[in-house]
Amino acid sequence: MLRLHDTATATVRPLELREPGKVSMYVCGPTVYDVPHLGHGRFVLVFDVLRRYLSWRGFDVRYVSNITDVDDKIISRAGDEGRTEAEVATQYEAVWNQAIDALGVARPDEVPHATDFVERMVVLVAELVDAGVAYTTAEGVYLAVDEVPGYGRLARQSLDSLRAGARVEVDDDKRSPLDFALWKRAKPGEPSWASPWGPGRPGWHTECVVMALDLLGDGFDVHGGGADLAFPHHENERAQAVALGRGFARHWVHNGWVVVEGEKMSKSLANFTSLTDLLARVDSRAYRLLVLRSHYRSPLEVTPASTADAAAALERLDNLARRSAEVGLAEVAPDPEALARFVDAMDDDLDTPAAMALLFDLNRRANVALDAGDLDAAAPVVAALRELAGAVGLALASGDGSLDAETSALVERRDRARQARDWPAADAARQELVGRGWVVEDTPAGTRVRRRASP
């Protein structure tokens, strides 16, 4: 059985499902007020891998990830640019989707938008007020954190120590600095919805509880997101559900962040690289491989050197995929031992570094077999490699298209020269090809070219 780290208990423990064979996952998606950066790319990849792996293992996975399309930052940006909030949100949601598609990340089964759930949120806030755990101030409606049993579980801190460390400016109307807004009264010009507390908008922490519970039901299986969401966002989501006596996530999964020169990548530090910029110069699969080569809970340094490193490693996998396609291996069952080793690694809190080590080991074994001309030995190994790469969303040797006329002509010229043992002419043709960005390889079947990996 899959064992996963659970933030609520700070242990790696078996994933215990609400319903055998079915996994319900909710992952906090982006607030669409700006372009996505590498950190967003990491979290979508991490949870894409978890989702794919679970599916590959035979679970029926339902994956929900939201879009936050109403929020202070969206309002602020819209104000700055003289546009409506909806225009800003629509624009950046489109950018988000493009980037995610380019990353090779599968779209969630459902993508709820906060603005479509406001009425449900009003209902939930009213229930909290009725239950006596929420109160009204001039600013809006707040949840009284002291009323919630186990508050601080995800932060792994007591209420007292959280209170002691609170840096939140104390709002006189709030009973505790830790209390958080369920409903914010609208200021003039802000987007708003009707509510028993006057026009306003929901607090951020309310949207995810409502959407998760509405779409996945009480006691759903996995709630995920970046490590920085554990507190206060996830803590506060949980608090609302707990305050109403409803079962919430059974398992909390948080991924580590992307780091730049030792510091967390974030919008506020202005040290981010946009996903779009990265994908313009790096094969998206190389970024996936880079993410997979570190453990999902570790910080991950992304630099031009580390992406180039991953691109070079990816090339090894692609080379074998291409090579094995050329020799025409038989369709056979994947090597069962390789599959078993993969499952062992992945079941151990998603040990993708070990899984990737396994892939490269298979890669080498397949090359050895092919070098020896032993296609029967190579076939199950290559089949396993393909199977396992696919299980984590790595498509191998894609984009191997046909050649343009000039390139084909150069290839033919080189082949003729080599047949005539005219080495200077053959070398000249190769130089031209290399100059055009091709890697040139001589094979028994003649000259073969492929695109040099992006730098």
Next chain:
RNA sequence: GGCGGCGUGGCCGAGUGGUUGAGGCAAGGGCCUGCAAAGCCCUGUACCCGGGUUCGAUUCCCGGCGCCGCCUCCA
């Protein structure tokens, strides 16, 4: 101040109480090749510092030092 994480070869990045340190990249040597490329083989004597526990610690405990994060918006 509270809580948590990290410090491993040139680089990235796993992992473990003990004869042989995953994997990738880079580097050197070799095989193959007309020369290359690709591929394969070989080469690295690491675990921040100081104590402690132990027959034995990089791995456990304590104390330092350094870095990072959460406690505020953040993937």
